[in-house]
Amino acid sequence: MRIATAFRYEQSISNLQQRQQDLSTAQMQLTSGKRVNAASDDPTAAARAERALASIARTDADQRAVDASKNAMAIAESVLGDAVELMQSARETIVAAGNGAYSSSDRQALAAKLTEIRKQLLSVANRPDGGGGYVFGGQGATQVPFIESSATVPSTVVFQGQPGQIEAASTEKVNLTLDGQRIWMFGREQDGTLSPVNVFDALATAVERLNDPSITGTDAQTTVNNGLGDLDKILGNVQSARSEVGEMLNRMDGIESRLADSKLAAQTEKSNAEDLDMVDAISQFQNKQTGYEAALQSYASIQKMSLFQYIN
Incomplete structure (x- = not known):
């Protein structure tokens, strides 16, 4: 077969251009450190890398949700710890009020102490979460979840938030808030059921009774017994809520470990798909x-x- 010089020339040009393209591609790969710089380099590997990248993005989003939840639950655990201490102090104060040797002025002094504890408990229940919301705001509250109403005597505290709790937008079930109504407005019976016992109203009733100068020792003891009964139910509920929060925090440690493993696996897959030897x-x-x-x-x-x- 006769091969013309022009054909040889065109073939040489084509070969030279291909070699130049191959060299340019190899140089780009060395510069970027990646074997796949565009989907056309290796469509299958590019698809693998894209899926791995999407998995990394989801894992990062889940980790941000866990971080937010962990911060909120850490605040909640600390707040509930403060609440338990205040209720223990209130309990000791109520027990002391049953002393038959105490005068009316002695009981009134204890009532003043209970009033202060009640104010502190209300402040604790309205603790902000550091992100513009409230730890016990339930499913959302633009204002403090617990407010005091003086329309009744003794005054009462009402929950104005939305019952329930907010969960983070995550594949993992983690909370950003707690149900303040369930924690603060109910007491836990011995069988574990909840009954409507309001810690603030229970203390307000005890304060009102202890401030009455006409009550006798027997009346004071009745006030003590009733107050202790209500307070113990509420204390049990708050302690139970604190335990639940502690379990959440422990569970989030496991979630973080799983997320770290998942991200590492996705990063390895992405590296295997596109990185250069x-x-x-x-x-x-x-x-x-x-x-x-x-x-x-x-x-x-x-x-x-x-x-x-x-x-x-």
């Missing part, structure tokens, strides 16, 4: 560089085979 890449680059130089020499030789070169 540098040792092999350098060898390939050197081979392509040698091939390109050979193509240049071939092209130079073809140029010398024209008729004009022969005549000259």
Whole structure:
């Protein structure tokens, strides 16, 4: 078969361009450190890397949700700890009020102490979560969840939040708030059921009774018994809520560990799909560089085979 010089020339040009493209691609891979810089380089590997990247993004979003929940629950655990201490102090104060040797002024002094404890408990129940909301705001509250109403005597505290709790937008079930109504407005019976016993109203009733100068020792003891009964139910409920929060915090440690493992697996998959084997890449680059130089020499030789070169 007769091969024309023009065909050889075009073939040489085409080969040279291909070698140049291969060398450019190898150089780009070495510069970026990635074998796949565009989907066209390896569609299958690019798809694997994209799925891994989406998994990493989901894991990062879940981790942010866990961080927010962990912060809120840490605040809640601390707040409930404060509440338990205040209720224990209130309990001791109520017990002391049953002392038959106490005068009316002694009981009134204890009532003043209970009033202060009640104020502190209300402040604790309205503790902000640091993010513009409230720890016990339930499913959302733009204002403090517990407010005091003086429409009745003794005054009462009402929950103005939305019952329930907010969960973070995450594949893991984690809370951002707690149900303040369930924790603060109910007491836990011995069988575990909840009954409507309001800690603030229970203390307000005890304060009102102890401030009455006409009550006798027997009346004071009745006040003590009733107050202790209500307070113990409420204290049991708050302690139970604190235990639940502690369990949440422990569970989040496990969630964080799983998220870390999931992210590492996705990062490894992404790396396997698109990263470059540098040792092999350098060898390939050197081979392509040698091939390109050979193509240049071939092209130079073809140029010398024209008729004009022969005549000259």
